[in-house]
Amino acid sequence: MQETRKKLNTSFTLFQILAFASFAGMNYYNVYLKAIGFDSTQIGLWGSVSSIISMVTLPLWGVISDKTRSTKLTWIISMLVFGLCYALFPLFGGLKTPIPLYLLIILYSIVKQPTHSLQDAWSISVINPFGIQYATIRKWGSFGFAVMSIIFGSIVVDTLGTEAIFYITPFFAVLLCIAVWLFKEPAASEKKDEVKKETVKINPLKLFKNYYFATAFIMVIALSIYSSLTSAFYAYILEDAGLAAEKFGIISGWGAFVQIGCMLIVTKFCKKIPAPYILIAGGLFGVAENIMYNLAENMTMMLIAGTLWGFMMAINVSVLPGYIHSLVPKEYSATAQTLSGTAVMLFSIIGSAVGGYLIKGIGIANYTLIHAALQGILTILFTLTLFLGIKVFKIKAPPSVTGNE
Helix, strand or coil, X not given: CHHHHHHHHHHHHHHHHHHHHHHHHHHHHHHHHHHCCCCHHHHXXXXXXXXXXXXXXXXXXXXXXXXXXXXXXHHHHHHXXXXXXXXXXXXXXXXXXXXXXXXXXXXXXXXXXXXXXXXHHHHHHHHHHHCCCHHHHHHHHHHHHHXXXXXXXXXXXXXXXXXXXXXXXXXXXXHHHHHHHHCCCCHHHHHHHHXXXXXXXXXXHHHHHCHHHHHHHHHHHHCCHHHHHHHHHHHXXXXXXXXXXXXXXXXHHHHHHHHHHHHHHHHHHCCCCCHHHHHHHHHHHHHHHHHHHHHCCCHHHHHHHHHHHHHHHHHHHHCHHHHHHHHCCHHHHHHHHHHHHHHHHHHHHHHHHHHHHHHHHHCHHHHHHHHHHHHHHHHHHHHHHHHHHHHHCXXXXXXXXXXXX
């Protein structure tokens, strides 16, 4: 058992590093679209289209994964297509007709979110039976993301250009898929999965009968504002602060390093603090982050904003998945995580489209203030639902976890 734990720790540490080194290229998706002539309204509209596609297809990924018990294979497929899309972006972006690029964006939208949601679900299902907290592994993903983001922002874009990122990303994606395909899951996990095949009948709507699972979606939205809205227009935030859009990687890389430190704190010192209260702290960090974007005038202030983003994202990626996982039956793990991703996509559909027009009308600074206000309202609402559930509806308090039990 102990030897298996050590092997899993090593394997999933490397897995997280490579996976998020691959995901670092996502920083430059909207930067690239802006560079080839997309304005804020076009970026926003395509963000909405991508969200619609993801919202429709993401639950299917989760249900298929749970029904077939092949989360790993499902993830590999989504990751390979993700790498292919990135390799084709520079080629299609340079064509005279935009139709191939539009079709490529659609294909990218189908696989973008599953690469994250299915990764979380598969990792948790394998390491949980051996007592390994996902947060202790996930921090290494932030390390890989941080290093690669800084390399992209400070070296690659200056020496090879932004397009080179779209060729480096598929290399990591393919390398990772080969490694995961060759990885053999521990026999204990495989036996449990065999039992589930015979007994599980998936009904996603059943999950929403759980009060705390339903109210958790308030913080799913609050903590997703950066990934679903802010990041799409980050190039405008940088330009408003007097910086080049290509420096995005430096700030996101720094923020990812902050994530690592914050996840260590969450894992080591906050085990006795109920997860919902940590999620509330994450919402407040998000409010402060967006206020700082409004005030930023130089790289130092943007790095402060990146620090706040790191605190918020650490809670988002390490505490939120574990909290959701703790609220549902184990056989619903992938479905629960993909439903969470679907909620984010639904939120993004309107937000991305409206965001492009808002930026054009009121400016990026006021746009970030709207984000701060929205995160504040949602965080207060989530706090009230906890009070109502425990004190008024007399529902048993949600699990006091910071990662995964």
